[in-house]
Amino acid sequence: MASTTVFFPSQVTQTGSSRRALLLPSTNPNPSYVSFPKLRNGSLRLTRGELRARAALQVERQDSVKQPASPPPSLPYRIGHGFDLHRLEPGLPLIIGGVDIPHDRGCEAHSDGDVLLHCVVDAILGALGLPDIGQIFPDSDPKWKGANSSVFMREAVRLMHEAGYELGNLDATLILQRPKLSPHKEAIRANLCSLLQADPSVVNLKAKTHEKVDSLGENRSIAAHTVVLLMRK
Numbered sequence: 001m002a003s004t005t006v007f008f009p010s011q012v013t014q015t016g017s018s019r020r021a022l023l024l025p026s027t028n029p030n031p032s033y034v035s036f037p038k039l040r041n042g043s044l045r046l047t048r049g050e051l052r053a054r055a056a057l058q059v060e061r062q063d064s065v066k067q068p069a070s071p072p073p074s075l076p077y078r079i080g081h082g083f084d085l086h087r088l089e090p091g092l093p094l095i096i097g098g099v100d101i102p103h104d105r106g107c108e109a110h111s112d113g114d115v116l117l118h119c120v121v122d123a124i125l126g127a128l129g130l131p132d133i134g135q136i137f138p139d140s141d142p143k144w145k146g147a148n149s150s151v152f153m154r155e156a157v158r159l160m161h162e163a164g165y166e167l168g169n170l171d172a173t174l175i176l177q178r179p180k181l182s183p184h185k186e187a188i189r190a191n192l193c194s195l196l197q198a199d200p201s202v203v204n205l206k207a208k209t210h211e212k213v214d215s216l217g218e219n220r221s222i223a224a225h226t227v228v229l230l231m232r233k
Contacts, residue, residue: 074164074232075232076231076232077168077229077230077231077232078127078128078129078165078229078230079127079227079228079229079230080122080123080124080125080126080127080128080227080228080230081123081126081225081226081227082118082119082120082121082122082123082124082125082126082224082225082226082227082228083119083122083223083224083225083226084115084116084118084119084122084223084224085115085221085222085223085224086107086108086109086113086115086221086222086223087107087108087215087220087221088105088106088107088108088219088220088221088222089105089106089107089108090104090105091104091105091106092105092106092107092108092113093106093112094106094107094179094222095107095112095113095114095149096114096115096116096174096181096184096188096222097114097116097117097187097188097189097191097192097205098114098117098148098149098150098188098191098192098195099184099187099188099191101179101181101184102179103178103179105219107222109139110139110144110145110146111137111139111144111145111146111147111148111149111152112146112147112148112149113149114149115174115222115223115224116172116174116188116192116224116226117149117150117152117153117192117195118133118149118152118224119172119224119225119226120153120156120170120172120192120196120226120228121133121149121152121153121155121156122226123170123226123227123228124156124157124159124160124228124230125156125159127160127165127228127229127230128159128160128163128165128230130159133152136152136155137152150195153195153196154195157195157196157197160230164232164233165230165231165232165233166230166231166233167196167197167198167202167203167228167229167230167231168202168228168229168230168231169202169203169204169228169229170192170196170198170202170203170204170226170227170228170229171204171206171226171227172192172203172204172205172206172224172225172226172227173206173207173208173224173225173226174205174206174207174208174222174223174224175207175208175209175210175216175222175223175224175225176207176209176210176216176219176221176222176223177209177210177212177216177217177218177219178219180207181207182207185205185207188205189203189205192205
């Protein structure tokens, strides 16, 4: 077992050569030094048990010094959740999953306001432990003004593959009072599969009303939730 030399210099007047060393067992390869006072007659002021406790505390303090961050663990699976909501305003296009949906209202947003794609992007980024869509594509940047949300999707998918993952499955829920999405669900899902480079069997899409409750139920907003499972390749 390695030993740690612990020096205890006197707190009273004495020469530098008047020091006593005590060897304490330690698994720490680097010596640790702590101080204690020595009486004029050379006897120790602290008991051996107290000395060991102080030495152990000093070693613990050294070990607790922050080390450089290690790379994130290579997990076999990662799960992410995404949520998005946009206000609906008259005269704007309503784009869901990259599909233009006929309606008298559309999403007010900095980009094209595609609530489903934004939600899926956030779910993928969340699973990877990355910043959210608003940080990577900030609405303060004019280059994203009116941008097609497929650009955000392709970047999220690129980051997913770059990290060594592929889509296990995706489950998304759209919440809006109007219009009915049943005539458009398959077109939305097909486009989503194309952007995700995924088989349709692993991409699920549901649509719900909000029973005329709050802004969603009053056709003043639209929201989406998405859960993704990523698997290591």
